[in-house]
Amino acid sequence: MVRESSFKWYPVCTNPRAEKKAYSALLEKGIEAYLPLNRRLKQWSDRKKWVEEPLLKSYLFVRIDDSARAEVLMTKGIARFIYFSGKITAMPDRQIEELKLLMASSLELEVTEKNLQPGERIKIKAGPLKGITGEIIAYRSQRQLLLRLEHLGCSIIINVAASLINRL
Structure with a gap:
């Protein structure tokens, strides 16, 4: 078994x-x-x-x-x-669960394979993605949350209001 x-x-x-x-x-x-x-x-x-x-x-x-x-x-x-x-x-199971959470949210997603530079580490404090941590970057002149999927070599970029982010 x-x-x-x-x-x-x-x-x-x-x-x-x-x-x-x-x-x-x-x-x-x-x-x-x-x-x-x-x-x-x-x-x-x-x-x-x-x-x-x-x-x-x-x-x-x-x-x-x-x-x-x-x-x-x-x-x-x-x-x-x-x-x-x-x-x-x-x-890790946690990464798949976070990806499922992202897909269930109504946020617009964009996937990029560009080597984006890491910024401040943050944690989302409210909304459908509450508790997820990531890095903030400047991308197309907008503040966005970058979640790096380490095991795939790509990144997921989502728009998040600054009021929903806490610095770590």
Whole structure:
């Protein structure tokens, strides 16, 4: 019997534009997965439509134990696990929970892979993101909260009112 504590979250890289299909295939196999989707209004020449796009292009997250890695890699649309220093990267449960909290909020999200410079460490004191800590940066002349996802090498930028922030 596999103990629940041996399950960890892992970021996996998908084939280009295959995030939703890979996510569905993982769920069909009974593998716990998480695909953060961002709802956007897209405009074509003849119409506008609300669409859900992956927040992190070519990434999704799986919660598995070590014995299920091969099964994940044999899933259609999955390209590889993410490695750092020669080891498959596991993410803390707390980071996935914070990402889910961000996605549940009504805040507008923007993902960037730019190497943003860290600023003051802060903690949000009210609102849907209460308790989340991060770094403030100046970006496009606006004060915004930067949450760095260490294990993915990218950052999430959200707009937060200065009145909702405490300095640490």
